[in-house]
Amino acid sequence: MNLDYESLRILAWGILLFALIGFAISEGISLGSCALLTLVCRNPNERNILVATVAPSLYLQQSWMLALIAFIFAAWPLVYAVGFACLQALILPLVAAWLIRPFSLVLANALNEKWRSTFDKILSYSNFLAILGLGLILGNVIKGIPFHLDDEMHIVFLGDIWALINPFTLLVALCCTGLIVFHGALYLQLDHRVPFADSCRSLALKAGIAFLISFILISLWLSRLEGYHINSEILTQAPSNPLLKFVKRGDELWMDNYQHQFTLWLLPTLVLIGGGLGIWFNQKQNHYAAFLGSCVAVACSVLTAGLTLFPFLLPSNRSLNTSLSIWDASTSQANLSLLVPIAGIAFLMMALISRWSYRMPNQLTAAKPQSSCSQHPH
Numbered sequence: 001m002n003l004d005y006e007s008l009r010i011l012a013w014g015i016l017l018f019a020l021i022g023f024a025i026s027e028g029i030s031l032g033s034c035a036l037l038t039l040v041c042r043n044p045n046e047r048n049i050l051v052a053t054v055a056p057s058l059y060l061q062q063s064w065m066l067a068l069i070a071f072i073f074a075a076w077p078l079v080y081a082v083g084f085a086c087l088q089a090l091i092l093p094l095v096a097a098w099l100i101r102p103f104s105l106v107l108a109n110a111l112n113e114k115w116r117s118t119f120d121k122i123l124s125y126s127n128f129l130a131i132l133g134l135g136l137i138l139g140n141v142i143k144g145i146p147f148h149l150d151d152e153m154h155i156v157f158l159g160d161i162w163a164l165i166n167p168f169t170l171l172v173a174l175c176c177t178g179l180i181v182f183h184g185a186l187y188l189q190l191d192h193r194v195p196f197a198d199s200c201r202s203l204a205l206k207a208g209i210a211f212l213i214s215f216i217l218i219s220l221w222l223s224r225l226e227g228y229h230i231n232s233e234i235l236t237q238a239p240s241n242p243l244l245k246f247v248k249r250g251d252e253l254w255m256d257n258y259q260h261q262f263t264l265w266l267l268p269t270l271v272l273i274g275g276g277l278g279i280w281f282n283q284k285q286n287h288y289a290a291f292l293g294s295c296v297a298v299a300c301s302v303l304t305a306g307l308t309l310f311p312f313l314l315p316s317n318r319s320l321n322t323s324l325s326i327w328d329a330s331t332s333q334a335n336l337s338l339l340v341p342i343a344g345i346a347f348l349m350m351a352l353i354s355r356w357s358y359r360m361p362n363q364l365t366a367a368k369p370q371s372s373c374s375q376h377p378h
């Protein structure tokens with residue numbers, strides 16, 4: 001691929017956003033659906049229907065996180081190193097919750113009814129924990145992580161667990177929880193014959209309203225939250241070195257991109273429109289349109305976060321000049337020229353496979369009543 005370094009960095013960042021959208025929509029379905037297991041299922045039959053809807057694609061959707069981690073490691077190795085070094089207090093519980101999910105499904109199906117109820121609760125709680133962990137990580141990325149890079153690129157974490165959990169990050173975690181639960185509850189209603197559709201509709205309404213309110217509050221907070229801005233020449237073609245720039249921090253700087261590109265305001269507007277239409281169609285019981293609305297809200301939420309942070313990937317709130325951006329934390333030009341086309345094709349294929357995998361459970365459950373009727377003629 002004969003592209004200059006700047007173009008490759010922009011393309012890699014675009015692929016990252018695409019992968020995050022695919023991850024949020026696809027994995028958001030399984031996270032949101034499984035989190036509702038103990039809230040909407042009143043008997044073993046309803047539990048089996050919900051699990052049958054999500055379980056066939058659960059392992060496939062977990063590959064999104066693995067692929068994302070691998071892509072970040074390959075494209076921005078310094079971001080990977082700093083992120084895992086400084087956010088391990090949030091990442092380790094998140095990984096544990098992620099790993100518990102498939103084991104809980106297997107054990108719940110293998111054990112008796114008493115233990116099945118216990119593992120169903122573990123499955124539901126682990127999904128809520130994973131959603132909260134993702135929200136806390138996103139909140140810290142926006143607020144800034146307390147880290148420093150010395151002259152030899154040694155990573156120094158300048159905070160503790162309590163520096164990572166604060167009112168702003170908790171609000172972002174609440175917003176993510178509302179969005180994912182809203183998304184999962186609408187997905188479960190795509191098959192209108194499921195016996196827990198009314199419960200899902202009620203929870204989708206509450207979760208959708210909570211998401212929209214928290215999203216508006218975050219937007220208002222960001223307009224007053226200290227943001228970051230590169231105050232020196234941006235070396236888009238130079239080799240990666242985050243120590244060669246000067247970064248300033250000040251109020252309303254996270255709104256800087258929106259002030260220079262007014263059309264970017266369309267993204268948060270689409271978040272509100274998508275969420276609002278999802279709630280409205282949910283109440284009208286137009287399940288497919290409601291789910292499309294939540295997909296728009298999820299995709300535009302990811303784009304809003306990415307374009308608000310641009311060009312930063314991991315800002316530092318203690319050592320401003322060591323903040324990591326797409327221009328100074330990427331791998332070499334030769335590596336990116338090989339990685340960008342491979343990753344682009346791979347994530348596109350994953351998106352297509354994920355779309356296909358989520359069609360199968362509905363098709364299978366739709367076929368069950370017909371087969372049972374054919375076995376019992378009138």
